[in-house]
Amino acid sequence: MEHDISSASHLFLILVWLMLATPLSAKTVKYDLTVAKTKIYVGNESRAEITINGTSPGPVLKFVEGDDALIHVHNELSVPTSIHWHGMLVPNDMDGVPYLTNLPIPPHESYTYKFLIRQSGTYWYHSHFGLQEQEGVIGAIVIAKKNEKIDDGDHVIVLSDWTHECPSEIMRTLKRGSDWYSIEKGTAQSLVGAIRAGRLWDYFRRELLRMPPMDISDVAYDAFLANGRRVLRIAARPGQTMHLRFVNAASMTYFNLQFAGGRMKIVAADGQDVEPFDRQSFLMAVGETYDVLIRVPAKGAYELRATAQDGTGFASIWIGQGSLHTAPNMPTPDLYRAMGNLTWRRVFALTPQGTMGMNMTLMPMTEHKEPYDELRSLHPTNFASSTQVQTIRLTLDGDMKRYVWLMNNHQLSPRDEIKIKKGYIARVMLINRTMMHHPMHLHGHFFRVLNGQGDYDPLKHTIDVPPMSTVVIEFQADATGDWFFHCHFLYHMESGMMRVVHYEGYQPDPKVEAVRSQLYHDPWYAWGEANVLSQMTDGFLTTSNTRNILTAEWEAGWNNVPNTEWESILTYGRYVNRFLTVFTGADILRMGENPSQIGRGIAGLSYLLPLNFESRAWVDSQGGARFYLDKSITLTPRLALMLEGEYDTHDLWYGKVRMDYLLSKSFSGEVEWASDYEWGAGFGWRF
Ligand SMILES: [Cu+2]
Structure with missing residues (x-):
């Protein structure tokens, strides 16, 4: 009798344990993604692009926070591939950086990525192999909060840049210092242009300081796309509040966003909720995501326009039906004037530390800039004051003429790993000493951007560091591994602007470590x-x-x-x-x-x-x-x-x-x- 009671109570305890250990909502969400070469049409023009399940961008991967993601990637290319989950807090060995965290997926083979969804919001995925991101291997990830209902007013908009040219030829053109792309775009600078603009003195001072002409995007694109189209139409009811999830999956293009139907309410940046605020327009760096609420006006179709920062084109997103209301043209940036401002900054930058102080400085280049100053987290993001701080100084350097982009004046090498102490706060000063923007992206972490909101400084995974500026970020070093930290301009990364953030004592998978030298491959x-x-x-x-x-x-x-x-x-x-x-x-x-x-x-x-x-x-x-x-x-x-x-x-x-x-x-x-x-x-x- 006693024996029976004991086994019944054991059974009860096991049942209680099982209930506690398995949250009721947890489920496994499976996706199959096939990466293959397909002919893509943009308007009447076509080019062989790489698609995911036949489209580019690929399917939107939808999850609920707490789900287990099980993603089978099938490589149908003749070259390897590897998928990175951008902004996602995945285990290091699921991060998809070939030769660093994973082996590349060989042609005609498959690999299964498996991770717990530990966050909610808008994120994306892309190939981290070679220049495949430019060829179309991009897609969005949307994660609902537990109990959050995603309704028909919720839309993902993946922005990208598109060219007829093969990316390896673009790379070679940039390497040989050709000015062709800026001529093609009409943004090339010249002596006569400077005189006409009344900026001869700025031009002369730039030459005196040995600076190259200013440029915004190094590549001339044939089209800018929203969900793979130049013109995207979204059905909406008058008066409806739409939740638009923007992903900037372009290789080299920042976008200015502006809605013809009124102001946009920014509610999240890089997947993280922020205190809502309104903007007439804002600039979005490569690699970032923004969640925006808009109110559909009572009558008509309204354009939400994503204009390339260099002013060479735009993608149109039409919301609603009826008479058309276009968004205003964005003024093209005045490169001569911007250059003049920057060369002064260069003069002032020659202070003993060679930096401009700890505060984030934004470039006075156009009226349109990132909404960074206003980003304020909904929850305190500060760390326990007792935590020890490790300060890391990283300069962003480059040579436009030879198209070499570096960090701390070095290319990626085993010697130059950023060594992180687990448990510390890593405070990173990013000092841009070049005349270009660099959208810096850290894998596997969110960092606080020190933007003056104090305890409520926002959390991000990608931050623009404007020309000749310093940005300070900090993160809790709590995710052991080898994480990639790089400029998300594809051709900058490919020409050297990248680092490995290595947790001291971390031992990577020996199979991946055996091919690590491929990561340091420096092509001729x-x-x-x-x-x-x-x-x-x-x-x-x-x-x-x-x-x-x-x-x-x-x-x-x-x-x-x-x-x-x-x-x-x-x-x-x-x-x-x-x-x-x-x-x-x-x-x-x-x-x-x-x-x-x-x-x-x-x-x-x-x-x-x-x-x-x-x-x-x-x-x-x-x-x-x-x-x-x-x-x-x-x-x-x-x-x-x-x-x-x-x-x-x-x-x-x-x-x-x-x-x-x-x-x-x-x-x-x-x-x-x-x-x-x-x-x-x-x-x-x-x-
Ligand atoms: Cu860069």
């Missing part, structure tokens, strides 16, 4: 230029990675000289910073009355002088030396005046003046006077 890009004129020819072939540059140059002339003269220079250069490169190599030349070939070893340096004069000096193995001075003046976006002078202890002075008019991305017409070969005309080819 090759390009060249050939100029063929009636009296001479010159050009070069270059191949380069982040720090190393191999160049073969030639020059030959036949006019006004007794015999054809030629010279060939081969160098290996080591890039020190955006001003200085040191090199060594060989110089072979044939010239003079009785031509004979001379070969000599050379060693020297290239240095960028104030006013953007490029200088180069070398000494040679025969005890000689040479000095070059080059200057290129962009008169109009397509017309450049190039001046070159050189002095060699062997063959004395030589100089040339060339006018180059760009006909297309690759070709230009040229007229030149060279001191040895006199006048000539011809063509230039960049490849």
Whole structure:
């Protein structure tokens, strides 16, 4: 009898334990995502893009907080892929960064991502492999709070940028320092443009400070899209309150959002609720999400327009039916003026610490900016005051000309991991020393943005660091692992602006660690230029990675000289910073009355002088030396005046003046006077 009572009470205890251990609402939500190459149409134009279940963006993944996500990803590509859950607090080994947290998913294989949904709000997912994000591997995630009803007024809008060009060709074009995209977009700056804008002094000061012309987005896009369309229509009832969940899944484009039907109420940023506030318009950085409430006016269809920050195009979202009410055109940013403001900031930035203080400074570039100052969390976000703080200083650096983007002046390497102490507060100062915005994204954490709201500073996973500004963020170091921290401009990340946040003592999966070296892979890009004129020819072939540059140059002339003269220079250069490169190599030349070939070893340096004069000096193995001075003046976006002078202890002075008019991305017409070969005309080819 006693025995029976005991087993009954055991059974009861087990039942109670089971009830407590399994929350009633918890369920497993499964998705199957097939990543494959498909032809995508934008209007009448098509391009082979990568889709998820046949579309780009892929399906919206819907969950309820507390669910278990089970996502089977099937790779039908001929190359690997890997999916990252952007803004999601997943275990490190589900984060989808190839070679860091996961092995890439090989072609025609599948992988299952499994994680507990520990949050609610609007997030997204994208491929973290190569440049696949630009090719369309993007999609949204919507997570309802427990007991939250998502009604028919709730819509996800995924914004993106679209180009005909293959992303690897875009990367190579950027690497070779081509200005073509800014010419295509009509945002290229020139001397004549500066005079017309009344900004000659700003232009001169920029040159004096050795800055490149200001740019907002490095790539020229063919279209800007909302849910894969230039024009998206959303049905709505008059007077209805709509909940719009914006995801900026573009590769390189910030969007200005403006609604023709009234103000927008921002209720959440990066998935986290904020105290609601109204905005007429606001700027949205790459990688961010915003939840916005709008009220549909009584009559008509109203445009909500997402304009690319550089003003080169927009996506339209039409809400409601009836007569059309367009949103106003966003003024195109005045790059000359912005540049003027920034160069002053550059002057002031030369304080002992080289920073502008701890407060977030926003660029006075346009009236439209991120709503960061107003973001205020609904709940206190401060940490226990007893927690120890670890301060991390990260500079964002870059060289527009070689298209190298760095953090703390280094590319990603095992040495430069950011080592985090578990349990500490990591306070990170992000110091942007470049003339571009950088949307910095931290995986696996929310950080507080120190924006002056005190205990209610907002939580985010992505933050824009405007040009020449400092932003301070801090997070509780409580998620052991190796987390990626990078600029979410795809081509900036790909050219070096990324770091690994490593928790001290964390041991990654040995299988992933075995291929970690792939993460540090530093690809070489090759390009060249050939100029063929009636009296001479010159050009070069270059191949380069982040720090190393191999160049073969030639020059030959036949006019006004007794015999054809030629010279060939081969160098290996080591890039020190955006001003200085040191090199060594060989110089072979044939010239003079009785031509004979001379070969000599050379060693020297290239240095960028104030006013953007490029200088180069070398000494040679025969005890000689040479000095070059080059200057290129962009008169109009397509017309450049190039001046070159050189002095060699062997063959004395030589100089040339060339006018180059760009006909297309690759070709230009040229007229030149060279001191040895006199006048000539011809063509230039960049490849
Ligand atoms: Cu960047």
